[in-house]
Amino acid sequence: MTVSGQHVLWCISLGKSLLCILSEMELLENRCLGSLIECGSSGVCIPPSQWCDGVSHCPSGEDETRCVRLFGPDFILEVYSPVSKSWYPVCQDDWNDDYGKIACKDMGYNTYYYSRGVATEVSFKSYMKLNTSAGNIDLYKKLYSSDSCASGNVVSLRCIECGLSTKSMNIMNRIVGGSGATPGQWPWQVSLHVHGIHVCGGSIITRQWIVTAAHCVEGRFSDPYSWRVYAGILNQNEMLLRNGYRVQQIISHPDYDTDSKDNDVALMKLETPLSFTDTVRPVCLPNPGMMFQPNQQCWISGWGAEYQGGKTSNNLNYVTVPLIERSRCNSVYIYNGMILPTMICAGYLGGGIDSCQGDSGGPLVTNKNSVWWLVGDTSWGTGCASPNRPGVYGNMTVFTDWIYKNMQVKYLHGLIVF
Template identity: 50%
Template structure:
């Protein structure tokens, strides 16, 4: 077998250095005065622009304020613009308003400029964003079909070929619903929805874009690593990278036939040469780089990743050929927004990393049970002293004894909710391995969802 060097690439950094902010030497009295004047001028200009824009879009100047419909010279009152009624001959007054009567900016972060639908909670509730109410609303199941479901999944980032199911479930909404305008969905799903105060059936859409989170794992809590059984962690991937004559080890999680989630520090600096990676899936044994593995078409690192703090430590690998799912090779569920997890939530870690700090890698897949630790606890001075950002989460035991280690980086931190397994985090870093008051730190996958789906949309 090729040599594996887990302590160089793909390792969990033993120590993390957080440099102090550089001292400001710029702020002299004269510079402060100049800055103050410039700031006031800029603020006045910005205020004038904002007031003018608001007056144009929202404020009727007297009863004669009108806006042109188009090239035909027709105009309508400003108050008639975006009122959910077509007053212009060709409906221009409603074209750029979205389905709720308010203009939707392409820079609206809630919709990411690409889609205004999302999945919420452990029941996969389909929601659409309402700019008018500045909130997400459920989609009514009335007039829904599998065709609508496939379109919604494609808008989120999945392939239509992985579509699994659309089912109704009862969940009243005090803020209203979105409903399909017709059974014939064309283009983006969001453009086929309209607001409704009621939903006749009282049922909303539960959307499953892929059959994920299934395992043969028997529910048992074991503290300390134990060898995994076939089918226990079917989404576990093994990532090998060849640099010169050295091979480096990381883990990963299968989320679709083509996409693997791993850690940014496993991929960082290698995005231009995805051919140096090989991915192995559906196996319990450690593999050799010379073995026949899956080739990688794209290696994508989160643009906000910083190697000195491990913020946004997430990356995606797109395979050149899709995996064929079996009982022993399946995807894990990406977490939906609003999952009910908090400190103490039981989770599992898995990988082929070293069984002790600086030790030898495991020849067979190992797994262990660890609970989530709240960021408040993990940021205490005796633990990580404020180093845990919102893009991270901790799991393990403050007493030590059970942890991920070198070579496990990028691998899954999963939990079981509603009979399905969900990807809570990706193995990121820690201080040593299984050390007291130094639990494992993981990338917070829920925070990364928008970026993950955007990559899946961009590179279908």
Template identity: 45%
Template sequence: MHHHSLFLCTSENSCVYYTAFLSIDPPKYYTLHLYWSNSTIQYNIVHLGLSCTGKFRCASGCVSMSAQCDGHFDCEHGEDELSCVRLSGKSSVLQVLIGGVWRTVCAENWDSELSLSACKQLGYLRYVEQKALPLSSIEQDFQSNLVSISMNNTNVQEAIKIHNMTSFSKHLIYFCIACGSRPKFSARIVGGNLSVEGQFPWQVSLHFQNEHLCGGSIISSRWILTAAHCVYGFAYPVLWNVYVGLIDQPVNAVQSLAVEKIIYHSRYRPKGLDHDIALMKLVEPLSFVEPICLPNFGEEFEDGKMCWISGWGATDDGGDVSLHSARVPLISTKACSQPEVYQGYISPGMICAGYLDGGTDSCQGDSGGPLACEDSFTWKLVGATSWGQGCAEKNKPGVYTRITQSLSWIHLQMEVSI
């Protein structure tokens, strides 16, 4: 009998295990609810009946699709009110999910409480800036399917009023955190392609049992983004430390932070290459360090764009102890999927960068570190170092987890853990 299974943890001491027996047509779904306290695990099995075709699936049943993102908790654990807000395109347009359609929020009647509500739904504790700009100034794809806001509510979803015309003159662009800029860094050049202080302030060194294991990127004051293969099988927060502001290994007089929780993508498998992404939540928030910006939904970075990779990995077969960096071009999926490159291995969740003739690449030890691109003086996290073949070999560029394909997962983890 074949079956498909999925775990969903709805709190720190409650998980739901879905299993669908696919030999039944249509498949029947069951859930195994797990509860634990003081090392004791209890469970009960619930038959959910037929699949939720055309409906929204909760952990404990089905609700109408119209219940999703309507401002009311229709699911027992509130799953229907998650992932309801996003920032889209290069313009950073605020959009809300209504009736299964992403709609652009217009600027009329907007206030600071709604701003805070929107940012919290993206996993941020505050907002730093909002701007009302002419509708004509944003990408054409976002100029229809408009919504306005009622002043009677502080919940974004409850306040929505749908308008299918384009009569509004202004829309909202949004910034929940200050990110993507860097101070004027020291002119102390260490030599070669070694990095200088302040060049990549969002770069962190992840130490497992006091040894550097992987790189990572600061995406907010409480969250570090890295690769799933760095933490898979080792997701014990007490064994990890995050070092910020580090140039040289071993550690020397830099900010060290403890880890509260580690989350890797539920679809990541150690024998696979996809969904290679993980998050670490810090016990205490970072101070005086500006994170790198996450890209927005639908934001594209053109092939050939020059970006930067950084990490403490090998520069030859022997490796090194200083933070290195290299400037590399983004490579199209088509070029990276050629037979002589990585045919059959590149998925939509991956992005390639480097030189097909070899010579510059990320190598072992840089896993999880940033592929960072500057766009209009703002640095954005385009990829997280995932895999590759060899080190700077011909036709074997570095492959990175494509951050734009993982935004829903990233913001969901941040939202439920806020």
């Protein structure tokens, strides 16, 4: 492996007529164009940015009634109050698994792991509490703001068992090629193919959703039906003997900029859910409030080229890279102001270790609190492993809300079964 953007858009030509036909089929499934979200079944479409912004845009106010998120490394459940326009933790008093399942469903998950009370290091001034005498009504109508919480604990909610690797990491310092991965080491890593050719990498976040880079799916690559997703397989030659998973929908960030690579993130929704095993597992999305520090050790993985201009690798490789402070990466002798808030730098200024062509869209992860978190997706860079030209990745902490809001489309358009 040694980064990419402009590196991957080559070699594939899709039939024009097929593209048009499939676009029409997509419209029938979801009446809202692009990344717009439909308000219930009203036919009214609004952008994800207008969900949970304190202003009701939907006819029945659906965009403001189910505003939940997980905060920090302890997965603290928070609910948004449109009245005070603030997020509040949920007090554990009278909380149970049934409420946890509802909250997970409203974040776009069709899975539930656990919820439990945790004591927080920070003392909160206000909480959301359950009014248990409110009867059998909507969860969010049972919640009210309170200055006290009898148990002193807030709800920690896990919707999916994410961020687990079955293998310990050996920190290797040789790359561009990286070290060969072993089964189960990076179980969230997927290979994205078009017509039997590896084009980009991606990361599993749920059974049906993959995160990748927007530049991987722009232009003629935007047709979901031309893609196949391979999970749990380390060897590209072996993938050619398998069918892979079909892609039902591709959602690129609406503010993605082709030139600057601003907002370089996209979602793929699979036609059929993945089966989780020791070698196929999701990575955890970073929660709001999580900060990754400069020099923090991260890992990149992929089937990218092992040197600038080389062929993609047959085997999955990985290597460790430290995060680089944005101000330093933006200095005149490195990227001279090109690193935007939606980007994060990682690598070695001395060169020699980096991601490269074919690694695009793949994961940049770190281990915190014994959990693997998706810090970024491989986006771009000048050359591969060149001095003062570290890798640039999409800053996943900026994209988490956008991802959740788009996963919610699945819930709004269909029934969720636990």
